[in-house]
Amino acid sequence: WAGRYGFDLNSRETLRTELNVYGDFHPRLPDHYRRTPYVFLANIHPALQIEVLQQVERGAFVALDTMDFWIEVARDALEAVLARVDMVSLNDSEARELAGTPNLVTAARRIQNMGPRAVLIKKGEHGALCFNGDAVFFAPAYPLEEVRDPTGAGDVFAGGVMGYLAEQGGDPIAALRRAVIYGSAVASFAVEDFGCRRLRTVQRAEVEVRCRAFRAMTAVDGWEG
């Protein structure tokens, strides 16, 4: 994939998508992967995401990421895999495109109707929205002064969410809001330097500090209601 970021590093334009080695790829999971209780289908052709799903045992919590490219060239396959996942993660413009509406609340509801009960909408510096049933959770983005490279931030976010859910165990939906904060915190480190550089050095304690900062950012003193 080759693209270009906007002035504020918050939107991107795809210049070219080359499938390269994935053009002919068919995933084959090792046996001990097939019983994993948490599956994240990262962004690739939805037909390949289905192939992965067919190899894992039923009962896993399955999340899916996708991209405008697949919405445009493989919508039928994408809808088929969406019908079989618990959660989907996509950015705001992709949610609008997939659902065919400019309104994100309507878009999330339409995407929920396609299958996933939880819809995570990534909005870059504007944070993330998490729709789960009728509930909406609004997670801020960490207010960074230095944003060097947003490439992969969405994958890091989803990885952070899934990692937290897997660590917690139990009902993923009950831990989902905390997981979104963790995912946002980890993603905030990812954009601080180019590529994966910052992720190679970040420590769990630093992630925890940032999670507390996220809480402070939405804390309101003196509410009575």
Next chain:
Amino acid sequence: WAGRYGFDLNSRETLRTELNVYGDFHPRLPDHYRRTPYVFLANIHPALQIEVLQQVERGAFVALDTMDFWIEVARDALEAVLARVDMVSLNDSEARELAGTPNLVTAARRIQNMGPRAVLIKKGEHGALCFNGDAVFFAPAYPLEEVRDPTGAGDVFAGGVMGYLAEQGGDPIAALRRAVIYGSAVASFAVEDFGCRRLRTVQRAEVEVRCRAFRAMTAVDGWEG
């Protein structure tokens, strides 16, 4: 003013600004306005905002709203009035333009350095950021499925903030986060119908319900940290 809204009703383009009766206007405050403890300098030529400020007694909590137009045609006057206010409210693109940086955190800090200790950055459907000293507060926008007319939403937001502060009394900064939620709640009603139509019927109890919904949108169960 005449403008055009984008596809998602979240950005606007100014087509034309005509000052009309304000071209020759000089505000003259009635005596009993001069001792008001809360002053909101709504969006107009910053030279007129200064004229208002010169007529009110010292010690009032003063907030200012402005617009890209004044940043472009009257920056010196705008900087002069900014140096004399406690709080400023402007949208994200205006904050970037005023501060000359794409980064909102940097922009807010630069604007604080121009005078106001509190900077409210309005981001439409992405909510609002409130910078106060070193603290950042992130307020969500109410997730509406029907957005009919965003015209004036920023003024309603600022009016809601100031109204809440005036009602509460005491230190405005201590009540600021709650005020931002109230302002967001009132603004969420404003955009539901054209012009001021919805504001003529909305009841305080409805605003309170929406404020509670805002709290629920950022609530996270099960935190330990």
